[in-house]
Amino acid sequence: MAASINQAVRRSCKSLFLIRSHCCACTRAQHTVVSSAKITDDVVEKIEIPKRKKRDSLSILKALASTVGKDNLAPRYMYLDDPYLIPRNEREKKMFAISKSSGREAARYMINKVPDCFEQDTAVPHIPAFMPPKTSYEHKDPSEDALIERIEMRHVKNAIEVYQHIKQKGSQLTEETKLRFLEILCVFNGKEPPPSQHPEEVFFGSQELQKKPRFREDIKDATKTTWDNPVAETLFEELSNKTPAAYTYLIRGMAMYFEANKAFHLYNELKGKKIPVGKEVYDSMLAISGKYSTSSEECFKLILDLLGDMKEARVKPDVLTFNAALKSLIKFAGFLSDSKLRGAEYIDRILAEMKFLDIEPSLATWAHVLYISCFQKNSDGAKLYRIIDYLKGREMTFQDPDDLTFFSLAMKKVFFSCKDLVVAYKINKLLNTGSNRKFLGDKNQTNDYYNYFFRVLCMFETVDKIMEYYERLVPHTWLPYRNEFQFLLDTIEVEQAYRHLPKIWSDIMVNGYDFINMFTDRVFKMMASTTHPPALQHQFAMMAKHVLKARDDLIERDRRLSIDINAPLLGYMILLFLRDGQFDEAWNYFERYRSQHGKFAGLMLDNVYAEMVDNCIKQQDVQKAFVCVALMGEMSANNQREVVKKIRENFNLTESEREELHLLVGS
Amino acid sequence: MAAYCRSCSVIMQKVNCLGACHPFKSQSLLLHYIRRGFGTSTICRALNPVQNKNLRAGKQKVSINHDKPLTYEQTQPPNMIGVSKSWNSWNSGSLNGEREKNAAQIVFEDIFIRKFMYGTWHNLFANEVIIKRRYNQIIIAGLIEQRNHNTIYFLIGYTEELLSFLLKCPVKIEIQTVADKKDMIFRYI
Structure with a gap:
C-alpha cells in the first residue's frame, strides 16, 4: 500500500516537473527538455516536500506591509485626507485632537443621558463596547x-x-x-x-491635554x-x-x-x-529599590539581594526584570558621576548577567544605560557608540513601555554629549530599519528626536544635505520650531545659500503670525544683503509683496493681529523691489514711508536711498530723486553728499532745479 | 406578485431574480454591466422606448427660465447608475441569500443615516451622502462646504461616536471639502 502511494507521488512529481519545464520560454524549449531529462534521473528521487511553514493570521499582512516604506510626503493616517482639513502646524494639530475628542465626549454625554435609545442590540456577536454604560445595578x-x-x-x-x-x-x-x-x-x-483617552488625545501626548482644567472631583482623585x-x-x-x-x-x-x-x-x-x-512581585520590588535606598551602593546591594532571592525561589527573570533594576539606578545617575567607574561597573554587571541568562536587551534597557552612563558632565558618549554599533541593522520588538524613550534620548545624548554626525546618521538609519519607526513614540518624543537630529545636522552638514533631509521631513513628519529655524538660518547665512530661503519662508508662514513677526527681519535682511540671479530676485520680490499684502489685509480685517513692519524691514523690501525692476512698487512703499514714517519704527538703511536715486536716474525722473534727497535730509542719512553729487553728474539740471537742489541740501 | 421598483417605478415582473429586477433587454447591456464590475443594485431600465420616455422618477424637472442649478449627480438619470455615475449606497444587501436576511434593515439604516447627516451637518453637504459597508464597518463619505476646521473635527468625532453606538458597528467619516457649493454646479436646466 505504502509503496504504491510512494510510486504515485513520484509519478505526480515527475509530471509536475515536466509541466514546469514546458512552461519555460519556447525559444529555450529544446535546452529545457534535455536538462529536465537529465535531472529526472537523479534528482527526482531526492525530492522532499518542505515542511509546512507556521503562519499566523497576520503573516500575509506583515509580508505585504514589508514591501512598502513610509511615504514622507503624506500626512499621518489619522488626519483627514483633504488638503483643507489636514492640520498644518502645532496649533492646528492640537485643535484637531481637542475638537475631535470633545465631539466624542459630546456624543458620550448624549448616550449617558438617554441610554434607552441606544439599548437595541443588533450586533452578532454582541459588542459590549458599543452599549451604553449601565446606570443601575441589578x-x-x-x-x-x-x-x-x-x-x-x-x-x-x-x-x-x-x-x-x-x-x-x-x-x-x-x-x-x-x-x-x-x-x-x-x-x-x-x-x-x-x-480612558481617545486615540487623538493619546497621540498628542497625554500631559499636554491634561493641562486643561479638570473640574470633576473623581478625575482629580484618579490623578493622585x-x-x-x-x-x-x-x-x-x-x-x-x-x-x-x-x-x-x-x-x-x-x-x-x-x-x-x-x-x-x-x-x-x-x-x-x-x-x-511570581516574577511580577520581584519586578515591582526592583522598580522601587531606588526609592527605598539612599545611595547607589545601597541600591545596587538591594538589587543584588532581590536577584539572589529570585534565584533561591527559582523564579526565571526576563528582560523586564533587568529593565526595572536599571531604571531604579537612574535616580543615582547624578551621584554616580563622582564615582564614574562604579556606575559603569553596575551597568556592566547587570548586562553581563543578562547575557549569561541569554536575555536579549530591549530598547528600554539601552535607554536606561544611556541615562546612567551619559549623565556625567564630561561624558564622551563611549557607551552610546557601542550601543549603536551593537544595535546596527536590528529590527526590534516591543517589550517594555519604556522602549519608546530610546530614540529621543539617544539623539539628545548625541547633541549634548558627543556631537557626532556619524552617530546621528547611524541612529537615524536604525530608526528606518524595518518597522523600528514605531518606537518613535508620541508627538512630543517624535519632535524631540527630530529637533536634536536637525540641530546636529545644522552643526556639521552642508546646506544642500540639510535641505535634503528638511524636504523629506517637513511638514508631515516634523515641523521645526523657533530654535531649529534659527539654526537653519544661521547655516544658510554662513554658506550664503539664499536659494533655499523661499521654501523655508513658506514653512515659517505656515506656523502663524508670531512666527512671521519673529523671522521677517532676519530673512529679509539676508535676502537684501546681496544681489541674486534674476529668477531668485523675482521670487524674493514676490515674497515681500505677499507679506505687505497680508499685512494690509490684516489691518483691514482684524486689528488685534498684525504683522509688524519697521523701517529697516521696509527698506529691505524696497531694495528687493528695486533689484527686481519693480520701480513703481518700490516707489509706492517709499512714498508711504515718506508720508507716514512715524508709523514705522527705526530708520531705513542709507543704501536704500542710494539705490532709489540710482533707479531714479535710470528712469530720468528728477522730481522723485529730489524727494529722495529731501527725505535723506529729514532722516539725516549719512550718504546725502555722495547722492547729491551723483544727481548733479547724471542729470542735465535746469537753473531752477539747481536752485531747488541747493535749497534741499542747504549748501 | 407585482411590486414597484424603488428607483424607476416600473412594475417588476420577477421579484426574486438575482441582481436585476427586470430581464435584460439586450445582451450588450448585460455584457456592459459584467465588464463594469459587480454592481449589486437593481438595474433601472424600462422595457421599451415608450415606457423609457415616460419615466419620471429620479429625473429633474426643467424650470421655466432654465436657471435651476444641478450637480453632476442630479443631471444623470437613474438608468445611468453604473454607467456615468455610481451608487450612493454600497452594500451586499441585494445578493442572493443576503437579501432575505437584512436588505430591509440596510435600507432602513441608510435612510436613517442620511437623515442624521443632513440634520447634524446642517446645510454643509454639497452633494449626496455616500454610504459604504465593508465587513462590519460603515463608511460615510461626501463632499461638504468648507467651514471652520474645529467645527468639522467636532462633527466628525460626534457623528462617529454616536452612530457607532446606534448602529453597533464602527462608523467612519471620510469627508472632502469644496470652497463653495456653487463649484458643484454642473448644468442649469
Missing part, C-alpha cells in the same frame, strides 16, 4: 453578588461602600470575592479608574499617585488565609504607587514565611 442590597457586580463594572467607590455595608451587617464573604476586591483596590489605589488605601490594607489584615496572590496584589499595588517602606516590610514578611510568589 443587586441593590449589600450582598456578595452586589460586590461582585460592582467589581466587574470597575466601580471602585461603590464597591467600597457595599463592602462597608456588608461588614456592618456582619455577613461573611468568600475568600475568592475578597481577593478579587483586594485586587481591584490595589490596581486603582482605592480610587475610581482614570477616564500616592498610596492612600486603608481599605485594602485592613482587608489584607482580615484575610484568614493569606495566599501568595493576596501578597502579590498588595505589594504590586504599593510598588505601583511608590510606597516603598510598606512594600519592603511586606516583602520581608513574605520572605520570612517562604511564600512563593
Whole structure:
C-alpha cells in the first residue's frame, strides 16, 4: 500500500516537473527538455516536500506591509485626507485632537443621558463596547453578588461602600470575592479608574491635554499617585488565609504607587514565611529599590539581594526584570558621576548577567544605560557608540513601555554629549530599519528626536544635505520650531545659500503670525544683503509683496493681529523691489514711508536711498530723486553728499532745479 | 406578485431574480454591466422606448427660465447608475441569500443615516451622502462646504461616536471639502 502511494507521488512529481519545464520560454524549449531529462534521473528521487511553514493570521499582512516604506510626503493616517482639513502646524494639530475628542465626549454625554435609545442590540456577536454604560445595578442590597457586580463594572467607590455595608451587617464573604476586591483596590489605589483617552488625545501626548482644567472631583482623585488605601490594607489584615496572590496584589499595588517602606516590610514578611510568589512581585520590588535606598551602593546591594532571592525561589527573570533594576539606578545617575567607574561597573554587571541568562536587551534597557552612563558632565558618549554599533541593522520588538524613550534620548545624548554626525546618521538609519519607526513614540518624543537630529545636522552638514533631509521631513513628519529655524538660518547665512530661503519662508508662514513677526527681519535682511540671479530676485520680490499684502489685509480685517513692519524691514523690501525692476512698487512703499514714517519704527538703511536715486536716474525722473534727497535730509542719512553729487553728474539740471537742489541740501 | 421598483417605478415582473429586477433587454447591456464590475443594485431600465420616455422618477424637472442649478449627480438619470455615475449606497444587501436576511434593515439604516447627516451637518453637504459597508464597518463619505476646521473635527468625532453606538458597528467619516457649493454646479436646466 505504502509503496504504491510512494510510486504515485513520484509519478505526480515527475509530471509536475515536466509541466514546469514546458512552461519555460519556447525559444529555450529544446535546452529545457534535455536538462529536465537529465535531472529526472537523479534528482527526482531526492525530492522532499518542505515542511509546512507556521503562519499566523497576520503573516500575509506583515509580508505585504514589508514591501512598502513610509511615504514622507503624506500626512499621518489619522488626519483627514483633504488638503483643507489636514492640520498644518502645532496649533492646528492640537485643535484637531481637542475638537475631535470633545465631539466624542459630546456624543458620550448624549448616550449617558438617554441610554434607552441606544439599548437595541443588533450586533452578532454582541459588542459590549458599543452599549451604553449601565446606570443601575441589578443587586441593590449589600450582598456578595452586589460586590461582585460592582467589581466587574470597575466601580471602585461603590464597591467600597457595599463592602462597608456588608461588614456592618456582619455577613461573611468568600475568600475568592475578597481577593478579587483586594485586587481591584490595589490596581486603582482605592480610587475610581482614570477616564480612558481617545486615540487623538493619546497621540498628542497625554500631559499636554491634561493641562486643561479638570473640574470633576473623581478625575482629580484618579490623578493622585500616592498610596492612600486603608481599605485594602485592613482587608489584607482580615484575610484568614493569606495566599501568595493576596501578597502579590498588595505589594504590586504599593510598588505601583511608590510606597516603598510598606512594600519592603511586606516583602520581608513574605520572605520570612517562604511564600512563593511570581516574577511580577520581584519586578515591582526592583522598580522601587531606588526609592527605598539612599545611595547607589545601597541600591545596587538591594538589587543584588532581590536577584539572589529570585534565584533561591527559582523564579526565571526576563528582560523586564533587568529593565526595572536599571531604571531604579537612574535616580543615582547624578551621584554616580563622582564615582564614574562604579556606575559603569553596575551597568556592566547587570548586562553581563543578562547575557549569561541569554536575555536579549530591549530598547528600554539601552535607554536606561544611556541615562546612567551619559549623565556625567564630561561624558564622551563611549557607551552610546557601542550601543549603536551593537544595535546596527536590528529590527526590534516591543517589550517594555519604556522602549519608546530610546530614540529621543539617544539623539539628545548625541547633541549634548558627543556631537557626532556619524552617530546621528547611524541612529537615524536604525530608526528606518524595518518597522523600528514605531518606537518613535508620541508627538512630543517624535519632535524631540527630530529637533536634536536637525540641530546636529545644522552643526556639521552642508546646506544642500540639510535641505535634503528638511524636504523629506517637513511638514508631515516634523515641523521645526523657533530654535531649529534659527539654526537653519544661521547655516544658510554662513554658506550664503539664499536659494533655499523661499521654501523655508513658506514653512515659517505656515506656523502663524508670531512666527512671521519673529523671522521677517532676519530673512529679509539676508535676502537684501546681496544681489541674486534674476529668477531668485523675482521670487524674493514676490515674497515681500505677499507679506505687505497680508499685512494690509490684516489691518483691514482684524486689528488685534498684525504683522509688524519697521523701517529697516521696509527698506529691505524696497531694495528687493528695486533689484527686481519693480520701480513703481518700490516707489509706492517709499512714498508711504515718506508720508507716514512715524508709523514705522527705526530708520531705513542709507543704501536704500542710494539705490532709489540710482533707479531714479535710470528712469530720468528728477522730481522723485529730489524727494529722495529731501527725505535723506529729514532722516539725516549719512550718504546725502555722495547722492547729491551723483544727481548733479547724471542729470542735465535746469537753473531752477539747481536752485531747488541747493535749497534741499542747504549748501 | 407585482411590486414597484424603488428607483424607476416600473412594475417588476420577477421579484426574486438575482441582481436585476427586470430581464435584460439586450445582451450588450448585460455584457456592459459584467465588464463594469459587480454592481449589486437593481438595474433601472424600462422595457421599451415608450415606457423609457415616460419615466419620471429620479429625473429633474426643467424650470421655466432654465436657471435651476444641478450637480453632476442630479443631471444623470437613474438608468445611468453604473454607467456615468455610481451608487450612493454600497452594500451586499441585494445578493442572493443576503437579501432575505437584512436588505430591509440596510435600507432602513441608510435612510436613517442620511437623515442624521443632513440634520447634524446642517446645510454643509454639497452633494449626496455616500454610504459604504465593508465587513462590519460603515463608511460615510461626501463632499461638504468648507467651514471652520474645529467645527468639522467636532462633527466628525460626534457623528462617529454616536452612530457607532446606534448602529453597533464602527462608523467612519471620510469627508472632502469644496470652497463653495456653487463649484458643484454642473448644468442649469
